[in-house]
Amino acid sequence: MKKWKKRGLIGAGIAVVIVIAALSMSKAVDVEEVKVIRGDVAAAVVEKGKVTSEESADIYSEIQGKVNTVYVEEGNTVARGDRLAEIDAGDLEAQIARLAGELKSIEGMEKAALGDASQVRQQESALQQAELSLELAETSYQRTQQLYAEGAVTRAELERSQNEMESASEAVVQARAALNAARKLGEGNRLQYQGQKESLQAQLNRLREQKEKAVVTAPADGTVFAAGIEQGDFVSPGTLMFTVGKAGKIRIETYVSTKDIRNIKSGNNVRVLFKMPGKDTEIAGKIIRVNPAAEERVSSLGITEDKIKVIAELGEKPGELRITPGMSVDVTFTTQEERDVLAVPREAVFTDNGKDYVWVIKDGKAVLGEITTGVEGDDLIEIKKGLQEGQQVILNPHQEGLAEGVKVK
Numbered sequence: 001m002k003k004w005k006k007r008g009l010i011g012a013g014i015a016v017v018i019v020i021a022a023l024s025m026s027k028a029v030d031v032e033e034v035k036v037i038r039g040d041v042a043a044a045v046v047e048k049g050k051v052t053s054e055e056s057a058d059i060y061s062e063i064q065g066k067v068n069t070v071y072v073e074e075g076n077t078v079a080r081g082d083r084l085a086e087i088d089a090g091d092l093e094a095q096i097a098r099l100a101g102e103l104k105s106i107e108g109m110e111k112a113a114l115g116d117a118s119q120v121r122q123q124e125s126a127l128q129q130a131e132l133s134l135e136l137a138e139t140s141y142q143r144t145q146q147l148y149a150e151g152a153v154t155r156a157e158l159e160r161s162q163n164e165m166e167s168a169s170e171a172v173v174q175a176r177a178a179l180n181a182a183r184k185l186g187e188g189n190r191l192q193y194q195g196q197k198e199s200l201q202a203q204l205n206r207l208r209e210q211k212e213k214a215v216v217t218a219p220a221d222g223t224v225f226a227a228g229i230e231q232g233d234f235v236s237p238g239t240l241m242f243t244v245g246k247a248g249k250i251r252i253e254t255y256v257s258t259k260d261i262r263n264i265k266s267g268n269n270v271r272v273l274f275k276m277p278g279k280d281t282e283i284a285g286k287i288i289r290v291n292p293a294a295e296e297r298v299s300s301l302g303i304t305e306d307k308i309k310v311i312a313e314l315g316e317k318p319g320e321l322r323i324t325p326g327m328s329v330d331v332t333f334t335t336q337e338e339r340d341v342l343a344v345p346r347e348a349v350f351t352d353n354g355k356d357y358v359w360v361i362k363d364g365k366a367v368l369g370e371i372t373t374g375v376e377g378d379d380l381i382e383i384k385k386g387l388q389e390g391q392q393v394i395l396n397p398h399q400e401g402l403a404e405g406v407k408v409k
Contacts (some may be wrong), residue, residue, distance in 0.1 A: 028407040032395040033361055034345055036387045041343050041377045043336040049254030049272070049312075051327040056225060056245025061235040062213040063087060072242075074227050074324075078218040084242055087235060089214035096207045099200055123179035130168070130175040137161075137168035222246045226326030243326045250314055250323055252285060254331045255297050255307035263335045266290055270312050273330040274321060284315040285331075336375045342389055343380040349373065350397040358387070359394035359402060366394060366406045 065087040072084050144161040147153045226243040229235060252272055256264055270285045291309040298304050312331065317323060348358050349371070360369040374382030387393070394408065402408075 027401060028409045029366070029399065029401040031359075031361075031366075031399060031402070031408045033392045033408075034348060034395050036342055036344055036383065036389055036391045036393060038340055038389050039343055039380065040337065040339045041341060041375045041380045041382045042334050042338075043375050043377055044332050044334050045256070045260045046330050046332050047254045047256055049252045049329045049331040051323055051325050051329060052251050052253045053225070053245050053325045054249050054251065055222070056243055056325045057219055058240055059084070059216060059219065059242040059244060060237075061087065061216070061239040061241055062237055063089075063210050064236045065089065065091070065214065065234070067229050067231055067233045067235060070227065070229060070231050072224045072227065074224055076224045078222060078224060078244060080218055080220050082218045083215060084218055084224070084244075085216045085229065087214040087216070089211045096204060096211065099204045099207065102200055123175065127172070127175040127179050130171040134165070134168040134172050137165040141165040216241060218244050220244070225324045245325060250317075250325070251288075252312040252314065252329060252331060254310050254312075255295070256310050256333060258294050258306045258308060260333070260335050261290070261308050264290060264310065264333050268334065270334075271332040272312070272314060273332070274323070274327065275330070276321070281318060281321050283317055283321075285312040286315065287312045338375045338382050341374065342383040342387060343377075344383060344387070344393055345379060345395060346376065346381045348393050348395050348397060349381055357397070359397050360387070361392040361394065361408055364407055364409070366402055366404065366408050368404050369393075 067085055068088045069086045070084070071082075071086075072078060078084070141161045141164070144153055144158050148155070148158045222245045224242060224244055228240050228242065235241065252270075264287065266287050266289060268287045270287060272283050272285045274281045274283065287310060289311040294306040294308050296304055297307045310331075310333075314323075344358065349356055351357070356371050356373050358369050358371055360367045369386055371386030372384040374384045376382070394402065
């Protein structure tokens with residue numbers, strides 16, 4: 001789309017034009033004149049777009065590193081799982097080796113601390129001995145009670161037997177508590193080592209997964225539509241590396257500013273410009289979808305804007321034009337259109353004190369005509385009021401010597 005030409009201002013204003021008119025009456029000014037015509041006027045906006053396919057996929061880097069090898073070129077046919085590129089994973093391998101060493105060290109420490117479980121076994125043996133001593137002490141006390149009842153032992157001997165039984169019982173309680181403490185200590189150490197091992201193992205798994213992603217493969221059978229990297233390039237997570245897919249139905253994807261979207265709807269026609277070496281080609285298209293919600297998009301100048309995604313399909317394509325997903329295009333949208341209205345070239349209109357004017361040629365003289373304008377197109381501007389079809393107006397309103405009543409030729 002051509003850049004809009006700004007309407008000029010008559011610096012001196014209408015009043016000055018009238019004052020100097022008398023000085024210019026005798027001079028005829030050469031002017032270029034045009035007729036007020038009846039036709040169609042359309043306002044348009046141009047946005048950058050991208051060629052996509054229903055069966056294509058963008059492949060992004062998932063790790064950071066230098067590209068060691070690129071195995072394919074644009075246009076190559078690939079099968080699912082074929083290698084497309086390989087990223088240097090040296091740093092990942094070093095981290096994996098370090099963590100694997102740490103994991104081995106932790107496992108060794110765990111084995112040393114818990115391997116033979118000697119402390120627990122010692123306490124289990126002590127408890128068994130204490131329980132056996134208690135059993136013997138209880139049997140001895142029962143026998144001493146019987147002998148005391150028969151008068152065969154003294155009261156002191158009975159009390160001594162009872163004290164031995166109670167001491168044996170207390171020893172069992174203490175041995176059981178010691179065993180429980182040993183078991184808890186062992187379980188605590190086991191859980192501590194287990195937690196350390198699980199943490200290291202999770203880190204190792206993540207790094208190994210990343211290392212696998214250093215080899216970039218085709219997600220499906222298809223064609224390499226675009227290769228955005230070369231050997232030696234440095235990539236980060238999110239870097240677009242390839243576009244792979246099948247040359248199915250071609251679509252155009254673009255984003256339109258929210259201020260221009262009001263009159264853009266599904267079914268509207270668009271013009272898609274392919275800038276090819278030596279020749280630009282424009283193809284008609286039709287909008288098939290306008291997303292309901294806006295997205296934040298960052299322009300090439302780094303400005304964040306709210307834009308709405310618009311998808312269009314192409315019409316008939318010239319046979320010699322090779323279109324592949326990933327290509328950049330210019331998409332022209334018609335935002336306003338009026339048919340069969342009065343119109344003049346945009347450069348014929350100028351503004352003074354907030355009002356629009358043209359120089360009308362009447363009886364061979366320049367006459368100031370106030371107008372009301374409508375839709376502003378690339379070349380024409382709609383005239384709603386102030387002119388009639390067929391009237392002659394001056395194309396360059398800023399031409400030197402023009403004034404109210406000046407003769408023109």
